[in-house]
Amino acid sequence: MDTLARKSRQRRILIGVALMFFSPLGLAFILYYGHAWHPGGQVNHGELIQPPRPLPDAGLPAPYSLQRKWTMLYVQRGVCDELCLKRLYDMRQVRTALDRDMDRVQRVLIADSDCCDTQKLIKMHPDLIAVPLGAAQGPLLDSLPSPDSHRIYLVDPLGNVMMFYPANDKAKGMLEDMKRLLKLSQIG
Numbered sequence: 618m619d620t621l622a623r624k625s626r627q628r629r630i631l632i633g634v635a636l637m638f639f640s641p642l643g644l645a646f647i648l649y650y651g652h653a654w655h656p657g658g659q660v661n662h663g664e665l666i667q668p669p670r671p672l673p674d675a676g677l678p679a680p681y682s683l684q685r686k687w688t689m690l691y692v693q694r695g696v697c698d699e700l701c702l703k704r705l706y707d708m709r710q711v712r713t714a715l716d717r718d719m720d721r722v723q724r725v726l727i728a729d730s731d732c733c734d735t736q737k738l739i740k741m742h743p744d745l746i747a748v749p750l751g752a753a754q755g756p757l758l759d760s761l762p763s764p765d766s767h768r769i770y771l772v773d774p775l776g777n778v779m780m781f782y783p784a785n786d787k788a789k790g791m792l793e794d795m796k797r798l799l800k801l802s803q804i805g
Contacts, residue, residue, distance in 0.1 A: 660797070661780065662790025666762055669777035673756045677725070681746050687722045687798065687805050688772035689791075692758065694750070697733040700767050700784060707788035708769060709742050714792050718799045727754055771795075774805025 674683050683690075689708045693701050708724045715722060726738070729750040739745055748754065760778070761770060767784035769791065782791050799805075 662786065662794050663771060663780040663782045665780055666778055669773065669779040670760055670762065671775075671777050672760050672772060674776065677748055678746065681723070681725075682776075683725075683772050684776045685774055685805060687774060687795070687802075688725055689722065690725045690727070690770040690772055690778070692750075692761070692768075692770075693726065693728040693732045694766065695729065695731050697728070697738075701732075704767055704769060704784070705738070705742055705745070707791065709745070711788055711792045711795060712744075715795060715799065718796075721799055721805050722795065727758070771798075774802070 672683055677683065689712070691704055691708060697705075705724075705726065712719050712722050712724060723746060724742070724744065725746045725748065727748045727750055728735070735747045735749070739747055750758075762778070762781070769782045769786075770778050771780040771782070771794070772778050780794070
């Protein structure tokens with residue numbers, strides 16, 4: 618009887634150890650494949666554009682292009698108000714915070730004639746590519762998904778608009794996205 622009790626005890630210990638190992642795996646399997654829970658899979662702060670849309674290079678000044686560099690694109694119609702100035706400031710600060718990678722990123726403003734004094738803006742924001750809004754930019758603007766006011770669009774080095782940041786987004790999220798993209802990107 619003593620050996621029967623010992624075997625039963627050993628069997629219970631073996632089953633207990635097996636349960637300690639397999640129960641977390643089983644629970645994770647049930648939660649994941651049972652569609653009850655999925656871990657967060659999104660790490661970007663901006664809103665992805667699916668699928669990315671190719672943008673025409675129309676209307677940019679001669680040495681500039683929407684290709685070969687990452688581009689933060691801002692379109693302003695009408696007078697550049699407080700939010701417009703803040704978005705331009707955010708773009709400048711994000712680019713500056715990229716430090717040694719800042720040369721891989723360019724900032725483009727497309728604005729109509731009612732916007733602002735372009736020369737003053739360029740003094741406030743060095744390296745800003747200011748493009749007057751005209752017929753040449755029509756195809757580019759038509760390619761943007763819902764060109765709402767105060768959005769910053771992110772264009773990859775192949776010329777595809779792939780993400781945007783709504784007016785209420787924080788610059789910190791844009792900076793984190795840019796750092797991650799530049800780290801992972803082999804182009805631009």
